[in-house]
Structures are given as structure tokens and as C-alpha cells.
Amino acid sequence: MTTLQQLNNFELDKVHRKINEEYNKFKAMGIQFNMARGKPAPEQLALAEQLLNLPGSGNYMASDGADCRNYGGERGLPEARELMSALVGAPPENTLVEGNSSLALMHDYLVFSLLRGNSDSLLPWSQEEKIRFLCPVPGYDYHFNMTEEYGIEMCPVSLDADGPDMDQVEELVAEDSSIKGMWCVPKYSNPTGTIYSDSVIKRLASMTTAAPDFRLFWDNAYAVHHLTEKRITIANILDACESAGHPNRALVFASTSKVTFPGGGIAAFASSTDNLQWFLEKIGKRSIVPDRINQLRHMALLPDEQALHALMDAHRQIIDPKFEAVHAAFDRWLTDPTVANWTRPKGGYFISLHTPKGCARRAVELAEKAGVTMTPAGAAFPYGNDPEDSHLRIAPTFLSMEEIEQAAEGIALSIRLAVSEKARTKNNLCYPITTPE
């Protein structure tokens, strides 16, 4: 195959005219789709429909006899801690079920550390001259927004096929005591689908850190969100940290936001007994009791891990074909490796795509003009700044099959056109072609 980069000016111009024509045809359809966020589709939400009637009249007792309608039980229900322990990889006694948002639990751990210091800190983090967090990139924009909000300097590190570049990470944390934390989405990473290898996890657990109060913010958001029949498991970070003599290092978070209902779900935090004790003491000042009725509701829907996996299988059957539809459109238009490279994730909610340098923002702009709202280019980088302007995040789940087939076509054409525009500029093809206004 001749790649775009190998074309002469005449050929490039011909290709460009053709793709421009296809793009304009697509644009003329006047569709209007929003793919900015990784949202479950209505048919996925319908899988948890029963929650709308649960726990049911008279069902307000936890397995330990507690009345979940009243104050009490700040660790969450024993049975909910048991269920969620499967997502966080900790025994129930080291699992806390609290609130509806794992992001909020990360936030609260962070602000408590800023204002008070964590259990290994010499000073509250906000009283240190400077603090920094390692950010594997591309990563999750909400992690980065929160970090930026509190003036924590973000240090991007490369995310390789098996996880963060550990040579880079080990060197940074060993030398720089201002590095207090690191964001990790260890499985089916947002947005790259990366699965951290056992070796990476072991190195993260055992590396020497200059800061005694360094923490891994281990966001296991996609623990059970498989896109293949194989339920991939990764090494247990809490066990690895414990074995390496750093029992307080890892903070593991998960939620049912993409299991049942975003916002209407339950969230969990697992860590060492010390960390948990410290955290409980702090959140006990913030609020008196979690919503335990919603935990009961979830237990009625998902009484055990088997029920959880069955529900996730049903999710997979809905969303996997949507990922395939995106791959099919990309296979049609983007197989030229000088135009695009994208991931075929085994789980999670996103496809990650790289264009040549300087094409991502333009591709998003072209897609927007053609009626497809994508995640803003750069969103997966600290400060929204992709230095290469080459990364795109695609969220296939929310749209219907028919819509995603159309949208993926539009995205593929927008990318193809952006790249060919760039190639023309590089080759100084300055005569005009009807471009979209």
C-alpha cells in the first residue's frame, strides 16, 4: 500500500479532493450526535431497571440487622462491602462503601491530604512549597481537572502498552520528594484501554519514593467492564504494596456508575487498615452516614459476584458491537498507518486514536461541523494540552447502533480530511479546494 506520506503532489491533491467530497456528502446529511463523554446507552441503563422498585416495601434491614433508613454504619453495609471487594481487590474489612461517586472519594482523600496531610505526612500537602502528581498520558480528564484545581503540578509520564514507563516513573519518584501521588487507571485505562502488566504493578508497589507519604490513586473504574469473553485480571496492587513493605501506598477506588446508573450507583474505597481508619475519621466530619438504602437496592439487584458478572456480560453484548462499528469505519478509511493508529481495547469505554502531529484539533473541529461532537482534542492531557496535537478519544457506547455507524463514518472522514489537509500544507499545495466553512 502507498501511504499518504509517499504520494506526490498530484496524487495527494487527487486523494484530498476525493476525501473532501466524501466528507461534504456526510456533512450534508445534517446529523447531530454527541460523543463527548463515555456514557452508557439507554438500553444499558434498562438492564438495571429493577433498581427503580428496589429494595421494596419492608426491606430496610442490612444483613447485620441494622435499620438502613436511620443513622449509623459509616463503613457501608457488610454485604455491599463484600460485593465491592470484588472490584477493589481487598477483603471486605478493608473495603469502605460510601456515596455514589468514586471520583468524589478520590477528591476527598486529596483534600484531606492537602489540609491535614495523610497518615504518613510530615506536613499538610498544602503547606509544602510545591507538590506534584505523576500523570500517565493520555489519561482521564477528571483526574487532571481536580489536580489542576488545587494547584498541584502535573508531571506527564508516557503510557506504554503495558502501563506507565516505569524507568521514567522510578527515576522521578526516587529523586523528587514533591511528588506525592500518581494517577493510575490500571485496567482498560481511560482512554487507551491499557492493561498494566504484573511487572509494572510490582515495580509501582516496590519502587523507592523520596516522599514518605506518596500515594497511588488507583482508579479501578473498569474492573469488570470487559469487551471480550475473557475476564482479564491484573495483579493485586494492595497485596503487592503490602509485600513490598509499603502497605499504605495504594488507594483503590471503584464504583457502579457504569454497572447500574451513573450518579445513582454506589462507590468503594479500599486500602490498608491505617489509611482506612484515617479516611473514616475524616469523612466522619464531612457527613454522618452514607446512603445505605441505595446499597440495599444494589444488593437486591446484585446479590453476589455472579450476578455482577452476568450484568456486565449483558452490557458487553450491547456495547461490543458499537466498538466493532467504529473499528469497521476506521478500517474503511484509516488503515494507512501514516494517517491514524488506534486501539482495539479489551475493555473499558474508549477507543484512543493517534493522528500525525498537529491534526487532532482540526479533526474534532471538522467532526463538529459535520454534526458529531467528540471529546475536545487535548482533553486526555494535563492542562488540556496535547503537545503533539495528535490524540483523539472516541466514546462509542451512548449512541444507538445505527447512529454509531454513521458517527464513526463521520469521525473517520474528519480525521482523514484533517490529515490530508496537513499533508497538503506540508507539501505547499496552496491552490484552493472547496473546504468546509
Place this chain on the structure above:
Amino acid sequence: MTTLQQLNNFELDKVHRKINEEYNKFKAMGIQFNMARGKPAPEQLALAEQLLNLPGSGNYMASDGADCRNYGGERGLPEARELMSALVGAPPENTLVEGNSSLALMHDYLVFSLLRGNSDSLLPWSQEEKIRFLCPVPGYDYHFNMTEEYGIEMCPVSLDADGPDMDQVEELVAEDSSIKGMWCVPKYSNPTGTIYSDSVIKRLASMTTAAPDFRLFWDNAYAVHHLTEKRITIANILDACESAGHPNRALVFASTSKVTFPGGGIAAFASSTDNLQWFLEKIGKRSIVPDRINQLRHMALLPDEQALHALMDAHRQIIDPKFEAVHAAFDRWLTDPTVANWTRPKGGYFISLHTPKGCARRAVELAEKAGVTMTPAGAAFPYGNDPEDSHLRIAPTFLSMEEIEQAAEGIALSIRLAVSEKARTKNNLCYPITTPE
């Protein structure tokens, strides 16, 4: 009536023996009741039983057509904001419905202010050399615990019959720019039942504060929690602040914790457009979306203000007789004004009682020994320190009628005994009497 203070040693001794005998009889019954917290009773929780089946299959749409099962709508449902606006006294557009805990909303406003400063701050509060909060006493222990947690110095001010001592308050805030906030439970105050007068509210709204970013944390926890048929209303603090040219001063909080289920309810925050915008921008970094299904659930149970008041009437009919049972026991044993003075609140969850100096801790200890766990003495004061050791908080709601009648008797006897012990010490009656071990 001869008061305890007027008795001679012989008479005092005789009274003491009698009360000691009554107390020991009570103690011998071997009861075991916990009255430490203001918890609703199971029959109150049953009033919201329907919530366990709501919103019901197929009901997931908000009035604006939003799918509440998915991401979106960070301000809360329009209809929930309308309902809660009745509790916070703001138009729906200035009311935010978010989470299950008003305490958590206060906490989050506080930590955002500490880490970033509020919309009128020159510096983040945590970067100021010292900051202080005014604390009307007796007050709510969770307010004080949170303030202490973040190293904010607490400045007690007297709570009079019509609200905080405004001469004291005005002088302090005018002079001291380190005073950044003030805790207020303006109606049926925890634990005194105080109702702030129009004049106090006007002075709070219009007073000159040295700190430009001073805030009233206006915890309207008992907005609709009446104990009489009269639904007492107080002046609107948001309007008063707006009129006085301090639109950002008041932060109003409320929740349904004692309307439906503690933990399983919904919470609201109302303030100026500026404050709300600032707060939304911050909480948007903490979590993505509130639990809107639980808001739908509440709207199905409480479609309008009338339904809310009907529910609160049903609560009143359950708890008012329990307050009366406490008054009856206290009337039997404590009418001597040199022994105790207590409140007869028109709403809220507590009775507040003052003993002579130095008797409160002993009364709680005696009650505990007789099987009745009370709120720890001093809990209603900053740092748990009641300088007079004279204040007790009584929480009549949780126990059944039969239990509260017994418990109130035990508390009355414990108080009576503690006071008479103290009087004997003062009078140097050193010969022993069989005292409880």
C-alpha cells in the same frame, strides 16, 4: 417553694437520701436506652416507606425530559429544586439539590474556601495566618467538629432567647478580619430550640464585617420540623443580605434527613448567583453528577409543599408526645429553678437543659450508670468544653413512648441527684451516703 439552695444541712441530707433512693430504684430496673443522638424513631421512618418502591418501573424522566439514570444535570432536578426552595427560602434558580447530606455541602463549601478562597477572598483561607468562626453556644457538635478538624479557631458567642447576642457579634466581626464565618441554626436551633428574631436576622445581614469574604453558614436543618400546629416562619436571610448590600454573605443549607430517611434523603444549598456559580464550578471537579434517581424518588413521595407539610404533621404527631413525656418527668423532679432550667421548644429535635455549674458531666455519668446514654456533656460547645459544665442536650425522638417515659424519669433523677451531690459538697456534708459505684 423552698429551693435546694435554701435548705439547711439537715434538710439537704434528707432530700439527698430520698433522691438517692429513687435513683437506685430506677437503676435496679436494669434498662438500657441510647439517647445520644437526635434520631428519628422507626415509626417516623415508616412514614416514608413508599420510598422503598419508588420511583417505580419506567419512571426515570425528570420534568425537563432528562434521563435521570445517566450523567447530566449537576444542579439537580428542576422539580426537586422547586420543592427544596421551600426549605431554603430561595427561588429554584438559586437552589441547588445535590447529595444526601447538608453537612457535606457545608463541609465542601468550607474546604473549597480553605483551599481556594471563596468568591470574595483575597487569599485561600488556609493561607491566612489565622482564621476564626463565631459559634453561638450551645450549638451543633458536628459544626464544631468540622471547624476544629481544619484548625479554625472557634469563638463562642452567647445564644439568647432571640438568637446570638448581636452586640457581641457586631463588635467581633467589625474588628477582626480573621473572622471568616459564623455557624447559625436559625430556627428551632440545635439544641436550644431558639428561633432567631427578625431583628437579629436583619442585624446579621447588615452588620459591617472586617473580612470581605465573611460568610453565614445558615443551617436551616429544622425549617419544617414544627412541634406545634403553628408553622413558625422566620425572616428570609438571603433577601435580608441582598437588601443590605451583602448578597454573597448567606449560605443556606437544608436536607430531608429528618423528613424522609437520614442518609437516604436529599440535600440543598441556596445562595446568591455568584456563590452558586463558584460552588458548582468546584463541586464539578469533585463528582460528575448527583444521584438524581433519589431526587425523583423524593418527588414521587413529596410532589409539592403541601405533601411535605402533611408528612411533617405526621412526624409531629409521633414526636410531640415524646417531648411532652420528657417535660412531664422534668416537671415531676426538676421544677426547683436552682436545680434545672430547660427549654420547651416549638420545633426541632432537642430539649436543652441547664443545671447549676459543675453538675452536667456528673448527671450524664449517673444516667449512663442507670442505663440511659445521653449526649456527652459539653458536646454542644466548641472543643467539647462547656466552661460551666452545666448544659445537657436531651433527644426524645428515637425511643418508643414507653421507653421515653422511663428514660426521662432516669434522666430527671440523675440530674436531681447530681445537683444534690454538688450542694452537699458545697455545704461540706462529708459523711458518706450509699452512692452508686
